[in-house]
Each structure stands twice: as C-alpha cells, then as structure tokens.
Amino acid sequence: MSFLANFLGATVSAATVFILAGLGELISERAGVLNLGVEGIMLVGALTGFITTVLTGNYWLGFLVGGCCGMAFSLLHGFLCISLKSDQAISGIMITLLGTGLTTYFGVDWTSRSISGFPDRTLPLIGDVLVEIPVVGPALFRNTMVDYFALLLVPLVWLFLYRTNLGLEIISVGEDPETADTMGVDVFKIKYLAVLLGGLMAGFAGAHLSLAFNQLWATGMTAGRGWIAVALVIFAQWRPARVLVGAYLFGLFSVLQLRSQALSLAFPSDVPFAALLNGILDFLLNPTIMATYPYLATLVVLFVVVYRNENSHLDQPSALVQSYTRESS
Amino acid sequence: MQFGVELTPRSEVPRWLVYATPVFTILAALAVSSVALLALDVAPLEAYRVLFVQTLTTEFGIRETLVEAVPLILAGLAVYLPLKAGLWNVGAEGQLVLGAVASTWVGLNVSLPAVFLLPLMFLAATVVGAIWAGVPAILKAKWDINEIITTLLLTFVAADVMSYLVRGPMQSPTGNFPQTAILPAAAQLPILPGLDVHAGLVVALVAAVLVYLLMTRTRFGFEVTFVGSNDAAAEHAGMSKTRVYVLVLVIGGVLAAFAGVAEIAGNQARLRAAFEPGYGFTAIPIALLGRDNALNVVLAGLFFAVLFVGGDSLSILMGVPAALIEIIQALIILFLITAEFFKRYSVDISTDLRVRGVRADAVGEDH
Numbered sequence: 001m002s003f004l005a006n007f008l009g010a011t012v013s014a015a016t017v018f019i020l021a022g023l024g025e026l027i028s029e030r031a032g033v034l035n036l037g038v039e040g041i042m043l044v045g046a047l048t049g050f051i052t053t054v055l056t057g058n059y060w061l062g063f064l065v066g067g068c069c070g071m072a073f074s075l076l077h078g079f080l081c082i083s084l085k086s087d088q089a090i091s092g093i094m095i096t097l098l099g100t101g102l103t104t105y106f107g108v109d110w111t112s113r114s115i116s117g118f119p120d121r122t123l124p125l126i127g128d129v130l131v132e133i134p135v136v137g138p139a140l141f142r143n144t145m146v147d148y149f150a151l152l153l154v155p156l157v158w159l160f161l162y163r164t165n166l167g168l169e170i171i172s173v174g175e176d177p178e179t180a181d182t183m184g185v186d187v188f189k190i191k192y193l194a195v196l197l198g199g200l201m202a203g204f205a206g207a208h209l210s211l212a213f214n215q216l217w218a219t220g221m222t223a224g225r226g227w228i229a230v231a232l233v234i235f236a237q238w239r240p241a242r243v244l245v246g247a248y249l250f251g252l253f254s255v256l257q258l259r260s261q262a263l264s265l266a267f268p269s270d271v272p273f274a275a276l277l278n279g280i281l282d283f284l285l286n287p288t289i290m291a292t293y294p295y296l297a298t299l300v301v302l303f304v305v306v307y308r309n310e311n312s313h314l315d316q317p318s319a320l321v322q323s324y325t326r327e328s329s
Numbered sequence: 330m331q332f333g334v335e336l337t338p339r340s341e342v343p344r345w346l347v348y349a350t351p352v353f354t355i356l357a358a359l360a361v362s363s364v365a366l367l368a369l370d371v372a373p374l375e376a377y378r379v380l381f382v383q384t385l386t387t388e389f390g391i392r393e394t395l396v397e398a399v400p401l402i403l404a405g406l407a408v409y410l411p412l413k414a415g416l417w418n419v420g421a422e423g424q425l426v427l428g429a430v431a432s433t434w435v436g437l438n439v440s441l442p443a444v445f446l447l448p449l450m451f452l453a454a455t456v457v458g459a460i461w462a463g464v465p466a467i468l469k470a471k472w473d474i475n476e477i478i479t480t481l482l483l484t485f486v487a488a489d490v491m492s493y494l495v496r497g498p499m500q501s502p503t504g505n506f507p508q509t510a511i512l513p514a515a516a517q518l519p520i521l522p523g524l525d526v527h528a529g530l531v532v533a534l535v536a537a538v539l540v541y542l543l544m545t546r547t548r549f550g551f552e553v554t555f556v557g558s559n560d561a562a563a564e565h566a567g568m569s570k571t572r573v574y575v576l577v578l579v580i581g582g583v584l585a586a587f588a589g590v591a592e593i594a595g596n597q598a599r600l601r602a603a604f605e606p607g608y609g610f611t612a613i614p615i616a617l618l619g620r621d622n623a624l625n626v627v628l629a630g631l632f633f634a635v636l637f638v639g640g641d642s643l644s645i646l647m648g649v650p651a652a653l654i655e656i657i658q659a660l661i662i663l664f665l666i667t668a669e670f671f672k673r674y675s676v677d678i679s680t681d682l683r684v685r686g687v688r689a690d691a692v693g694e695d696h
Contacts, residue, residue, distance in 0.1 A: 036481075080663070084670040089417055089477040093613060094662040101655030105365060108650055224485065231482060288493040295482040302479070306472045321475070325336075 007255065008139035012147060013213055015251030017042075017205045019150040021229035022236065022243040023157045024201025029233055030161065031194030032174040032319040036092025037077050038202045039226025040099020045070035045206030047103045050217040053115045063118075063146065063207045070203015071196050073099065078195035082188055085323035100220065110217045118144035118212035144212040146204075151244075153201075158240040170194050174317030177324040187324050202226070231298040237305065238316060250294045257287040335677040342672045350668045351618050355632070358660035365656055371649055379646055380639035392525055393638045394631065396596055399529040400425065402630035403588035404608045405615030406540050407581040409626050411476075412616050413544060414577045415557040416469065420480025421585040422609025423487030424461045428454035428586025429593045430491050433509055433600045434499065436516030436593075443515040450516060450594060454586035461487060462582025463575065470571040476578070488605055495602045507602035518595040529591030534627065536584055541623035553577060585609060614662045633658070 021038050028035045035041075049066025053059050073095070080091040122131045123141045131141040161167035172180040173190045181187050209225075210217050228250055235250075236242035265281060267274045283289060363373030384390035404421045411418040432450035439446060465479035492507075501510040518527040544550035555563040556573045564570055588608060593600055611633055619626035640654035 034477075036477075076663075080666060084667060085673075086666040086669065087417075089419060090613065090617070090662065090666060093419065093610065094659050094666070097610070097655055097662070098659035101652045101659055102365075104652035105650045105656060106368070227481070227485060230478075234478065286493060286497070288489050288496065291492075292486045292489045295485050299479065299482055302474055303468065303472075306474055321477075 005135045005138050007259065008136065009143070010255045010259075011248065011251045012139055012143060014254050015247040016147045016150045016208055017213065017225050018229055018232055018247035018250050019154065019244060020205035020208060021202050021226060022232040022247055023153055023240060024198040024205070025229055025233045026236070026238060026240060026243055027157065027161070027170065027201075028194050028198030029238060029320055030174045030317055031170045031191045032177065032317050032322060032324070033078070033081055033191055033195050033198075034088045034092065034321050035074065035077055035095075035195065035198055035202075036089055036230060037074065037095025037099065038092075038198075038205075038229050039222055039224070040096035041070045041073050041199055041202040042206035042209070042222045042226045043099045043103040043220070044073045045203030046210040046221060047107050047110065047206075047217055049203075049207030050113075050115065050210040051110060053117065053211055054110070054113050059115070059117045059211050062211050063204065066207025066211070067200045067203040070206060071200040074195055074199020074202065075192075077199070078192050081323060082191045082195070085325065088321050088323075096226070104219050107217060107219055111219065113217065115211070115215060117210075117215040118146055120144055123148060146208045146212045150208075154240055154244045161240065166190075166193075171317075174319055177319055177322075181324075181326065187326075191324070202229075205229070228294050231294055234316075235294075235298045235301050237301070249297075253290055253293045256285075257290045335679070336674045337677070339673060339675050346668075346672055347621070350665070350672070351629075354618070354661055354664040354668055357664045358657050361660050362653060362657045365653060366649065369649065371647055376643060376647060376649060379643050381635060383642060384635050384639040390638060390642075394634045395524070395526045395530055397637050398631045398634035399527070399533045399595065400588035400592045400606065400608045401611060401615060401633050402533040402627050403536060403584050403591065404612035405619060405626045405630045406536055406623060407585035407588070407609075408612040408616035409619060409623060410540060410544075410553075410584070411577045411581045412620060413557050414553045414573050415560065416574060416578060417477045418462065418480055418578060418581045418585075419477055419613065420462070420465065420482075420484040420487075420609070421581070421588075421612045422605070422607065423480070423484030424458045424582045424585035425589040425592075425609045426484075426487045426491050426605065427457040427461055428589030429600055429604060430494060430499075430589075431457040431586070432590040433512065433593055436512045437499070437510060440513070441515065443519070446515045447518065447594070451587065451590055454590045455583045458582040458584070458586025459579045460582075462578045462585070466575040466578035469578075470574040484609065491600070491604065492602055495600055495604075499600070501599075509600045511599045512594060516594060517598060518591065527591070527595030529595035532587060532591055533630075536587065537623050537627045540584075540626075544623060549573075549576070585612075611658060614658060614665065617662065617665045 021042060025035060025038055045066035048069035049062040051062075052065040053062030056062070077091055077095050080086040080094075081088045120142050121144070122128055123143075131137045133141075159167075161171060169180065169185045169190050170193070172183070172185060173187050173194075177187045180190075205225075206222065209221055214221065232243060232246045232250060236246045265285065267277045267281070271277065359377060363376075366373045366376050384394060404425055407421040407424065408418050431453040435450045435453045436446065439449060441449065461483055462480070465474075465476045465483065468474040468479055469476040495509060496507045499509050501508055503510070518529050520527055521530065524530070544553065552563065552568045552573055555566070555568060556570055560570050563573075592606065592608075593604075597604070615626060615629040615633055618629035618632070636654050636657060640651050643649045643653065644651045
C-alpha cells in the first residue's frame with residue numbers, strides 16, 4: 001500500500017472515535033446538557049468492552065456491553081444535572097475523574113491481555129468493486145465494521161434530530177425548555193434520553209478504541225480524545241454533518257502527529273528566507289505543537305462565530321448549561 | 330406505592346447544614362471507596378489507618394503533607410476566587426503548568442543572586458498566568474463566551490506547549506531525558522528553618538490571608554460577592570461586571586502560576602515532561618470544600634495533601650493502586666454537589682397511600 005493510501009486509511013480509523021463521541025455529545029448538548037465526562041465514559045466503555053471480549057471472545061458483544069456501560073455511567077451525570085440541578089461542568093469533570101480512577105484501579109489486571117478484535121473487511125455489497133479504486137479505495141472501503149457504523153450514524157443522527165418528533169423535542173428542550181414544557185414536552189424525560197444516548201455513543205467510542213483501533217487495554221488509553229470530542233461539537237457548531245468534517249480534520253491532525261517526520265516537507269534553499277521559513281514549518285509540524293491544533297481551531301471558531309454575530313450564538317442551544325426547574329405544578 | 334417529591338427552594342441554609350456538609354461529604358466518600366478496597370481484599374479500616382494516621386503521626390508524613398499542600402492551596406485559591414464571582418476557572422492546571430515553565434526558563438537563563446532571581450521568577454509566572462486566565466476573562470466579559478470551555482481548552486494547549494519546550498528548546502543538554510537541567514541554587518526556594526519545608530508554604534499561606542482580607546475587608550470583595558450572587562442587580566448598582574470578571578480570573582491565573590513556581594523551585598528543582606500534576610483539577614473539589622472562605626481553602630488543601638501522601642504509602646505498603654485517591658476525589662465532588670442540592674431545596678418525600686387519587690396528578694411532576 002502506498003504511503004498516501006496508508007495515511008488516508010489511518011485518518012479514517014482515527015476519525016471514527018471522534019465521530020461516535022462527537023455525535024453523542026452533540027445530542028446531549030442539543031437537549032441543553034453539557035457533558036464534560038466523555039473522557040471518563042469512554043474509558044469505562046473501553047475497559048468493560050475489552051473485558052467482555054476477553055471473557056467471551058465475542059467482540060460484537062464487547063462493543064455492545066461497552067456502549068451500555070457507558071450509558072449506565074452517564075446516568076449518574078444525568079441524575080446530578082437534571083434531577084439535582086447540579087452544575088453541569090463540575091458534574092462532568094467529576095465523571096471524568098471517576099471514570100479515569102475506576103478504570104485505572106480495576107484495569108490493572110487487564111493491561112497485558114490480548115484479543116482478536118474487529119478485523120478489517122471490505123464494505124459489504126459494493127465494497128469489492130470500490131476497493132479497487134487506487135489510493136482512496138482501500139482507505140475508505142476496507143475498514144472495520146465500527147468505522148462503517150460510525151459513518152452510517154451521521155445521516156441517521158441528522159434524520160433523528162431534524163426529521164423525527166423525538167429529535168425536534170430534544171432541540172426544543174435545548175433551546176427553550178419553558179416553552180417546550182408548555183407545549184406538552186416532558187422536559188426531564190427528554191433530557192435524560194439525550195444524556196443516555198450521548199453516554200451510549202461515548203461508550204461505543206471507547207469500545208472502538210480497545211476493540212478495533214488498538215485491540216488492547218491500556219490505562220488512560222483515550223489520551224484526551226474525549227476532550228477533543230467536546231471541542232469538536234463546538235467546532236462543528238452543533239451540526240451533525242460538520243461533526244463529520246471536523247472529525248476527519250482532527251483525525252488528520254492526530255495521524256500527522258505520528259507521521260510528520262515521514263513527510264519531510266521543506267522549502268528549497270533558493271526561496272528567500274528559506275532557513276526562517278523552514279524553522280517555522282518545523283515548529284508548526286512538530287508533533288506536540290500539532291496536538292494543540294484541535295483546541296486552537298475550536299477557540300478560533302468559538303471566537304469568530306460569536307464576534308461576527310454579536311448577541312447571537314448561532315447554533316449553540318440557548319439553554320445549554322442551564323438546569324430546568326418547573327415554575328409550579 | 331406512589332411517591333410525591335416536593336421541592337421548596339430554601340431562603341436560608343440552616344447553620345448545621347453548612348458545617349455538616351464537608352464532614353458528611355468526606356465520610357460518605359470514604360465509605361463508598363471502601364467498596365473498591367474490599368474488591369481487592371483490603372480491609373478498609375486498616376487502609377484508612379495507613380492513609381490518615383500514619384501520615385499525620387510521622388515526621389516524614391507531616392513534612393510531605395505540607396510540601397504537597399503548597400501547590401494545592403494556591404491552585405485551590407485560583408478556583409475559589411473566580412467561583413465567588415460565579416465563574417468557573419477549570420483551567421488552573423494550564424496556568425500552573427505555564428507558571429512552572431516561565432519560572433524555570435528564568436531560573437535557568439538569568440544569573441542573579443537569589444534575592445533578585447526568585448522575585449523575577451514569580452514575576453515571569455505572574456505574566457503568563459495573567460495572560461492565560463486573562464484571555465478567557467476578556468472573552469467572557471466582552472462576548473459572553475463560556476469561561477469553562479475556554480479555560481479548559483487552554484489547559485490542553487498549555488500542557489502541549491510545555492511538552493514541546495521540555496523535549497526541544499528547554500531540554501537539558503546533558504542526557505536524553507525529556508527534562509530541563511536542574512535549577513541553580515539561587516533559583517530554588519530556601520528551606521524554612523526548623524520546619525524542613527520550602528518557603529513556598531509562606532507564599533501559599535500569605536496568599537490565602539490576602540485573598541481572605543480581599544474578600545471580607547475591601548469594597549472589591551463586596552463587589553465580587555454581589556456580582557456572584559446577582560450580576561444584573563450588581564450592574565444596576567453601578568458595579569462593573571467586566572472589571573470584576575477580569576480581575577478575579579487574572580488574580581486566579583496568577584495564583585495558579587505561583588503554584589507552578591512553588592512546586593518547581595521548592596520541590597522538584599527541574600521541569601520534567603511528565604509534569605502535569607493534576608493539582609489544577611484537584612483545585613476544584615478544594616475550592617468547593619472551602620467555598621465559605623479562603624481560610625477553609627487552606628484546610629481543604631491540607632486535607633487533599635494528606636490524601637495524596639497517604640495514597641502513596643497505601644500503594645507502597647498495601648499494594649492498593651494509587652488511583653484509589655482519584656476515586657475518593659471524584660466521590661467527594663459527587664457528594665458535595667449532592668449536598669449543594671439539599672442546601673438549595675428542602676425536599677419532602679411523601680409515600681402516601683391514602684390520598685392516592687388526590688395526589689395522582691402531582692405525582693412524578695416535580696423532579
């Protein structure tokens with residue numbers, strides 16, 4: 001396989017984690033609940049999915065268990081933020097601390113186990129033909145089933161949010177819970193549902209890491225990807241299609257970090273200021289400097305959007321980070 | 330059986346609840362954590378004896394606790410002060426890391442006697458801490474951009490910048506480890522006579538007293554409290570929300586950066602790539618535990634210092650993973666925010682069977 005094909009393939013599988021966790025966070029935030037616990041929920045999904053796969057040998061079951069455990073764990077966040085009206089940011093950070101602590105504490109015995117996880121296979125039905133396309137073919141059409149599943153979820157989540165009653169109720173609760181309540185929407189139930197869906201998908205994202213991407217369990221293996229997923233939702237302006245674009249962009253950054261040396265880009269010496277330009281290029285392509293790009297890009301997007309539309313935060317759910325209390329009953 | 334849950338917002342928090350909260354929280358967290366200990370066949374009471382009694386009854390344990398408490402108190406204050414104005418500085422970790430970077434750079438590259446060099450290191454940390462917290466402050470004050478998101482994102486940027494510098498421009502010329510050279514003696518904080526603890530302890534305690542006085546004895550402290558409890562009313566009263574937001578976050582950023590200086594110049598003597606102590610995140614439960622006044626932040630900081638030091642002995646002596654401390658920390662936050670709910674609302678749960686017909690319509694509506 002050529003370098004470029006290899007590179008594209010790595011980007012596609014790196015993006016899957018961001019797509020899954022990002023879409024989940026998007027649904028939750030659309031209902032007005034910020035979940036900073038993604039990192040911790042992903043770790044729980046990764047470890048429980050891995051243990052299940054080791055014990056049963058069935059990676060599909062592992063994937064499912066990882067998702068469900070992520071969902072169960074997110075219920076704690078939902079209870080604190082929705083029923084107890086706690087500060088969402090602090091509850092989320094607590095979830096991340098607790099998830100990291102629990103998986104580190106109980107995951108020690110599982111670090112040296114090996115599994116056979118999701119294999120690469122060509123896309124069913126049409127993949128056998130498309131995989132013959134040079135360069136792009138193998139990158140897009142020979143992946144794990146989880147990668148296809150994640151891609152499929154993008155239009156599904158879009159349809160769910162914008163074309164079903166339940167989805168529109170989620171959006172209305174995130175925009176204006178009082179009005180939604182008056183219209184007969186059960187605000188608390190919808191918020192719980194959105195948080196649980198978000199937890200399910202963060203659990204899937206974690207299980208993808210341990211069962212398909214790395215096929216092992218390592219302490220703290222999410223390595224900040226949960227935080228990037230939180231940034232991604234802002235970067236994507238709370239829109240599913242842009243989550244896909246952003247996931248590829250951030251996936252590309254993370255692959256570049258590992259392979260920037262192999263690129264060996266440089267200005268030829270007859271360009272004016274070649275030495276200076278190469279110095280700047282070296283700095284910008286430095287792996288640790290590249291790790292900051294998703295965060296900086298998100299900050300820039302956040303600022304530009306707010307600056308351009310003063311007083312209107314574009315697609316940010318208006319009631320994000322607010323807890324809802326019924327006036328009277 | 331049907332449940333009716335009645336929530337009534339409290340106008341005033343009962344005194345006993347204010348004092349009981351921290352005690353109850355810590356006990357509940359320890360009780361739940363003992364499940365994790367039992368899962369590894371460790372007797373919880375014996376483990377907690379090692380964790381607390383052993384740490385607090387040996388000279389070594391006390392010394393280590395005080396050293397550990399210095400950055401925790403400073404970082405705790407960095408979260409506490411903005412919290413008083415209703416802002417969450419969840420990025421104390423990033424401000425702390427950059428304070429460590431800036432002061433290490435000055436310490437390694439400027440040669441001056443200690444009396445000038447140490448203040449210069451703190452000055453460098455002041456500048457980076459103020460910038461790193463000042464940017465989110467201005468974004469919040471001018472454009473209402475959520476400070477939780479911005480301070481958090483900047484923390485990750487700070488950690489990567491440090492990692493880059495320690496592996497590149499600031500790496501020690503001798504050896505291949507990702508770390509700086511050792512700070513010269515003039516750039517290290519002196520040891521306090523009689524205590525065997527570095528002078529960062531004085532910095533932390535003085536900072537706590539100053540923040541305490543700022544909040545209780547000055548007009549600015551009054552404005553902070555006012556903006557924190559009702560920002561619209563504060564603006565009506567002629568106070569500037571922008572000024573309060575920027576000042577509390579900038580002072581917070583500087584305090585967090587001081588935590589970084591104290592940890593490097595007082596304890597570690599060099600900056601390592603693995604220097605991401607997590608103190609900036611522990612600062613959140615510290616500020617929550619001590620949220621009533623700055624002196625309680627000192628107590629909360631000392632408590633977490635005991636946990637960290639005791640956690641180390643627990644993992645050495647009894648083989649309990651140090652992650653237990655992380656679990657306890659998370660549980661303390663969990664129970665604190667639960668207690669917060671009971672402080673704000675008085676809850677009446679009725680399991681009334683007799684009047685089911687009458688109550689049925691109210692059931693399940695008040696969550």
